[in-house]
Amino acid sequence: MTFQSITKYVGKNVTREQEYKNILNIFSYRRQHMSKGEEQFIKDYMSDFEPIKDNKGMIIAFKYDNHNPTAINNILWTSHIDTVHHSEPNKIFQEVYMDDMTKTAFVTEKCDCLGADDGAGVWLMLEMIKNNVEGTYMFFRGEEQGCIGSSAMAKEYEEYLKNFTHAIAFDRKGKTDVITYQRGECCSEEFGKAMADVLGMGYEPSDLGVYTDTAEFLHLIPECSNLSVGYQSQHTSTETQDLAFLIQLRDKLISVDWANTELPIVREPKHEDHWGWSANDMYGDNYYVDVERYAYMDKKDLIALVKSKTPEELAEMLQDCGHAICDVIYGV
Numbered sequence: 001m002t003f004q005s006i007t008k009y010v011g012k013n014v015t016r017e018q019e020y021k022n023i024l025n026i027f028s029y030r031r032q033h034m035s036k037g038e039e040q041f042i043k044d045y046m047s048d049f050e051p052i053k054d055n056k057g058m059i060i061a062f063k064y065d066n067h068n069p070t071a072i073n074n075i076l077w078t079s080h081i082d083t084v085h086h087s088e089p090n091k092i093f094q095e096v097y098m099d100d101m102t103k104t105a106f107v108t109e110k111c112d113c114l115g116a117d118d119g120a121g122v123w124l125m126l127e128m129i130k131n132n133v134e135g136t137y138m139f140f141r142g143e144e145q146g147c148i149g150s151s152a153m154a155k156e157y158e159e160y161l162k163n164f165t166h167a168i169a170f171d172r173k174g175k176t177d178v179i180t181y182q183r184g185e186c187c188s189e190e191f192g193k194a195m196a197d198v199l200g201m202g203y204e205p206s207d208l209g210v211y212t213d214t215a216e217f218l219h220l221i222p223e224c225s226n227l228s229v230g231y232q233s234q235h236t237s238t239e240t241q242d243l244a245f246l247i248q249l250r251d252k253l254i255s256v257d258w259a260n261t262e263l264p265i266v267r268e269p270k271h272e273d274h275w276g277w278s279a280n281d282m283y284g285d286n287y288y289v290d291v292e293r294y295a296y297m298d299k300k301d302l303i304a305l306v307k308s309k310t311p312e313e314l315a316e317m318l319q320d321c322g323h324a325i326c327d328v329i330y331g332v
């Protein structure tokens with residue numbers, strides 16, 4: 001891809017006001033998996049990237065390779081295109097707003113969500129690409145439907161994924177988390193600390209992660225994590241995004257020399273207790289997120305998800321749903 005073609009949507013030497021507009025423009029697409037809004041977004045934002053297909057010919061991700069073989073790290077940066085909508089499947093756009101005082105993006109209560117989860121991650125990666133930041137970039141499809149894109153990637157591109165030393169998602173609420181645990185230990189303490197130090201800005205390791213794309217790569221890539229990008233109350237009409245924080249994070253990410261920054265590679269790639277019961281499931285919000293996903297999932301997608309899982313995994317998923325419902329009923 002030429003630099004010129006990237007700048008058509010992220011701009012070059014843009015003003016701060018224009019940057020806010022660029023971010024809000026991404027949020028204005030209603031990007032439910034397989035919807036018209038997602039289709040339009042892909043047409044407008046992903047056309048210059050390489051589509052990656054599964055063995056049935058379905059596009060599961062869009063890739064941009066900016067890895068320099070002389071770099072000491074081989075980092076995979078990830079985000080996901082889709083959002084969670086459960087109304088008006090044919091509506092492509094929504095109105096999005098910004099509070100001028102606080103630089104906070106929001107939607108009205110009539111909307112399903114703002115879509116900063118994970119439009120914020122998508123914008124960060126577009127900016128990193130524009131600024132020639134080292135690494136390989138994957139924009140996944142269907143994360144909210146059970147990591148459809150990344151799980152297919154893990155199954156069908158196993159050898160390719162084994163080349164990476166680190167897989168970092170930009171898909172976490174809040175402003176401080178370097179996720180070290182998502183359905184199992186996903187990165188070493190050493191890496192969590194080192195990444196938090198590199199970022200500064202109040203980041204620190206957190207073991208309260210929920211399931212996202214990089215959790216699919218635990219058996220293939222040593223250090224997998226997920227970083228806070230400044231959204232809150234995702235999947236709801238009260239979702240917000242701190243735009244000033246997002247821009248600050250972008251500035252940090254493009255200022256680091258990722259090719260030459262020593263990042264620990266300590267964890268042994270292996271299958272973790274992926275679907276199992278854990279202290280975090282009990283006290284965190286992991287299974288609530290999953291139950292919400294299944295509830296609003298298109299039937300076809302749900303069938304595809306069921307087919308992709310083993311009976312053991314399905315049993316665990318049912319159990320998680322049961323636990324979540326019991327918690328609501330009994331107020332645990």
Ligand SMILES: [Zn+2]
Pocket residue numbers: 080117118143171212
């Ligand atoms: Zn997300």
